[in-house]
Amino acid sequence: MDEKLPESVDVIVLGTGLPEAVLASACARAGLSVLHLDRNEYYGGEWSSFTMSMIHEVNQKAPNTLTPDQKSQITELLEEDEQLVELGHQKVLSEVEMKWLQDDVKEKLEKESQMRRFSIDLVPKVLLSKGAMVQTLCDSQVSHYAEFKLINRQLCPTTSSSDGHITLNSVPCSKGEIFQNSALSILEKRALMKFITFCTQWRGKPDAERRELLGAHADRPFGEFLKEMGVGETLQEFIINTIGILQPRPTAMTGMLASCEFMDSVGHFGPSPFLFPLYGCGELAQCFCRLAAVFGSLYCLGRPVQAMIKKDGRVIAIIANNERINCRHVIMSARFVPEDVPILETSEIERIVYATDKSIKEAQKEQLTLINLASLRPEAAISRIVEVGFEACTAPKGHFLVHATGTREGETSIEKVAGQILAINNVQPYWKMSFTGKTLKFDTTAGELAENVILAPQVDASLHYSHVVEECREIFCKNWPDLDFLPRTIKNDEENEEEVEKTATGEENQVEN
Amino acid sequence: MNNSNRPVRLHWMEDYKYLFKVVLVGNAGVGKTCLVRKFTQGIFPPGQSATIGVDFMIKTVKVGNDKIKLQIWDTAGQERFRSITQSYYRSAHAIVLVYDVSCQPSFDCLPEWLGEIESYANRRVLKILVGNKVDKGDEREVPERIGTDFSDVNHFDYFLETSALDATNVDQLFEQVATRLTNDMKVTDERVHQYRADATNSSANSSGPIKLIDRAQTQLNSCCSSRQ
Numbered sequence: 130m131d132e133k134l135p136e137s138v139d140v141i142v143l144g145t146g147l148p149e150a151v152l153a154s155a156c157a158r159a160g161l162s163v164l165h166l167d168r169n170e171y172y173g174g175e176w177s178s179f180t181m182s183m184i185h186e187v188n189q190k191a192p193n194t195l196t197p198d199q200k201s202q203i204t205e206l207l208e209e210d211e212q213l214v215e216l217g218h219q220k221v222l223s224e225v226e227m228k229w230l231q232d233d234v235k236e237k238l239e240k241e242s243q244m245r246r247f248s249i250d251l252v253p254k255v256l257l258s259k260g261a262m263v264q265t266l267c268d269s270q271v272s273h274y275a276e277f278k279l280i281n282r283q284l285c286p287t288t289s290s291s292d293g294h295i296t297l298n299s300v301p302c303s304k305g306e307i308f309q310n311s312a313l314s315i316l317e318k319r320a321l322m323k324f325i326t327f328c329t330q331w332r333g334k335p336d337a338e339r340r341e342l343l344g345a346h347a348d349r350p351f352g353e354f355l356k357e358m359g360v361g362e363t364l365q366e367f368i369i370n371t372i373g374i375l376q377p378r379p380t381a382m383t384g385m386l387a388s389c390e391f392m393d394s395v396g397h398f399g400p401s402p403f404l405f406p407l408y409g410c411g412e413l414a415q416c417f418c419r420l421a422a423v424f425g426s427l428y429c430l431g432r433p434v435q436a437m438i439k440k441d442g443r444v445i446a447i448i449a450n451n452e453r454i455n456c457r458h459v460i461m462s463a464r465f466v467p468e469d470v471p472i473l474e475t476s477e478i479e480r481i482v483y484a485t486d487k488s489i490k491e492a493q494k495e496q497l498t499l500i501n502l503a504s505l506r507p508e509a510a511i512s513r514i515v516e517v518g519f520e521a522c523t524a525p526k527g528h529f530l531v532h533a534t535g536t537r538e539g540e541t542s543i544e545k546v547a548g549q550i551l552a553i554n555n556v557q558p559y560w561k562m563s564f565t566g567k568t569l570k571f572d573t574t575a576g577e578l579a580e581n582v583i584l585a586p587q588v589d590a591s592l593h594y595s596h597v598v599e600e601c602r603e604i605f606c607k608n609w610p611d612l613d614f615l616p617r618t619i620k621n622d623e624e625n626e627e628e629v630e631k632t633a634t635g636e637e638n639q640v641e642n
Numbered sequence: 643m644n645n646s647n648r649p650v651r652l653h654w655m656e657d658y659k660y661l662f663k664v665v666l667v668g669n670a671g672v673g674k675t676c677l678v679r680k681f682t683q684g685i686f687p688p689g690q691s692a693t694i695g696v697d698f699m700i701k702t703v704k705v706g707n708d709k710i711k712l713q714i715w716d717t718a719g720q721e722r723f724r725s726i727t728q729s730y731y732r733s734a735h736a737i738v739l740v741y742d743v744s745c746q747p748s749f750d751c752l753p754e755w756l757g758e759i760e761s762y763a764n765r766r767v768l769k770i771l772v773g774n775k776v777d778k779g780d781e782r783e784v785p786e787r788i789g790t791d792f793s794d795v796n797h798f799d800y801f802l803e804t805s806a807l808d809a810t811n812v813d814q815l816f817e818q819v820a821t822r823l824t825n826d827m828k829v830t831d832e833r834v835h836q837y838r839a840d841a842t843n844s845s846a847n848s849s850g851p852i853k854l855i856d857r858a859q860t861q862l863n864s865c866c867s868s869r870q
């Protein structure tokens with residue numbers, strides 16, 4: 130029943146996660162012939178979003194290594210001097226657990242067929258309004274395929290020194306918001322405005338001068354520098370919390386850079402510098418795949434991708450579903466890396482997702498919320514919460530997904546801190562999922578991977594997409610130095626358009642008769 | 643000139659009343675691309691060559707006195723291995739499901755397509771069923787009656803048999819889409835106005851979704867204006 134795959138292409142891309150999708154679209158856009166395969170029946174791999182009814186798919190299928198029978202069948206496809214290398218089933222998600230905490234809610238959601246209205250992100254990230262991702266989306270016109278909402282609320286947790294009670298205060302982003310903010314005193318507002326003015330001036334200076342301006346503080350903690358600038362302790366915490374979401378543990382130098390990055394993006398689409406994709410982050414990978422398809426890339430999901438064929442140290446073909454497809458390059462996600470390639474290092478990201486029917490902090494209108502939890506988990510580099518619901522098309526009306534993300538350092542788990550945040554407004558989650566996302570660092574020096582195999586970037590702990598996109602760009606430019614990475618499309622929409630007007634009659638009976 | 647922060651979207655909205663996203667689905671080879679090309683460009687593309695780089699076609703039609711833009715999306719070949727992205731269905735105002743009247747298997751696949759539409763598309767999306775290639779006369783495998791029945795049973799909003807080759811019902815198809823969507827939208831508009839009048843303190847928070855095109859457009863406009 131399946132159509133046959135092509136015999137030969139320029140590039141085979143394995144895995145449909147965001148980085149693979151970006152690279153596939155860049156290749157297709159540049160005129161290379163691309164075949165994009167995934168073993169999963171769905172797009173996005175470990176970057177995907179799932180409905181509540183499909184979330185069980187997140188459990189990676191048990192690796193079906195080749196049986197001797199299959200192997201001999203495949204070996205028949207090989208020619209002289211060719212070597213068969215079985216592709217891996219690397220586990221990039223582990224300890225996946227999910228559980229309903231309130232069965233009555235489950236029944237109700239099922240009855241109202243609301244389960245498909247959830248979009249549960251494995252990697253909840255945001256876009257910086259002036260960051261590399263937004264730029265790439267606009268240049269490539271992938272922006273046509275997606276819509277976004279502003280993350281319109283950034284909350285800063287403050288722990289009372291007397292009773293340890295945590296309160297969540299809104300972070301003002303724009304000048305208007307600073308002016309209206311009730312948590313800051315007039316003096317603090319003045320100090321904050323002074324700081325912003327300093328940032329604006331600092332940003333305009335050449336690199337060398339920037340460092341000079343920070344003097345001896347440049348590589349000291351950001352807080353010390355702020356203190357030197359006359360910023361009081363409360364405001365220091367506030368600024369460090371806000372900026373820290375972009376740059377954990379900032380020094381004066383990295384803190385200033387992050388402040389500029391933050392302020393650069395403020396006011397671009399609204400008061401907040403951050404955007405969230407409607408229907409969840411998994412949409413982005415799909416949107417890039419669509420662009421690749423528009424430029425001729427062939428898509429095939431749910432294919433057993435079995436092995437690669439090597440000759441003289443290069444990959445010359447991929448075997449999928451017992452079919453041989455010749456190629457010049459292979460781009461693969463970590464999942465496909467052969468099992469015998471040594472792993473140097475594994476870094477882990479802890480993830481907890483709660484489904485709730487009440488916001489962390491209720492407001493008149495539903496908000497998309499971001500919280501930096503660093504102050505509650507100072508030992509860990511990354512601890513944050515993203516809460517998105519109906520407004521972001523990721524949950525039914527009145528429901529929310531609370532995404533906690535954290536690196537593993539220190540004694541306090543991200544789960545415990547997330548629990549504290551939920552407790553503030555007495556939020557009782559009715560569903561919970563937890564898992565560990567793994568980033569595997571492979572030792573490619575030994576040559577187990579051929580020189581024309583390109584490893585796609587993996588999930589990182591960063592809040593936004595700039596690093597991923599930049600990494601994809603670098604990889605592309607390194608491998609195809611003569612080609613442009615997703616160049617700006619000059620063609621305007623209107624070019625596709627025929628300006629001949631038609632008059633619809635608007636009367637049904639005329640046509641239906 | 644330093645332009646104010648006025649949303650650019652409003653600026654290019656002036657030129658038409660509504661813009662609707664119409665997506666086509668159905669098996670490979672049923673003639674989806676041909677229908678779109680016939681309607682938007684008046685040509686019947688010969689051969690089966692995929693149209694590289696064409697994302698969607700836009701065509702302006704008139705419904706009554708209103709200028710309506712139809713943004714018509716094709717599958718970009720992703721249907722070949724049943725690998726259409728869910729995001730393709732998002733925010734579609736109308737979905738046109740196409741089968742080939744001379745190809746029974748393309749009709750037999752309709753329930754699968756309906757399943758996808760139900761899973762990913764907006765619940766209130768306008769659903770249209772189209773039996774294409776009626777020009778094939780003798781080779782017909784699916785009688786019109788069967789198409790009508792399927793359309794009725796599965797609550798399609800409209801059913802039509804077309805031929806992209808000889809242009810039978812092609813214009814009617816898209817004109818129907820435009821007319822029905824416009825009429826629906828006018829009703830919604832009235833409701834929205836009513837709602838807005840009720841909600842006195844609608845802050846900047848009550849923003850609609852953001853399209854990044856606005857920004858690209860801003861840049862485009864600003865560089866154009868600086869040149870003048």
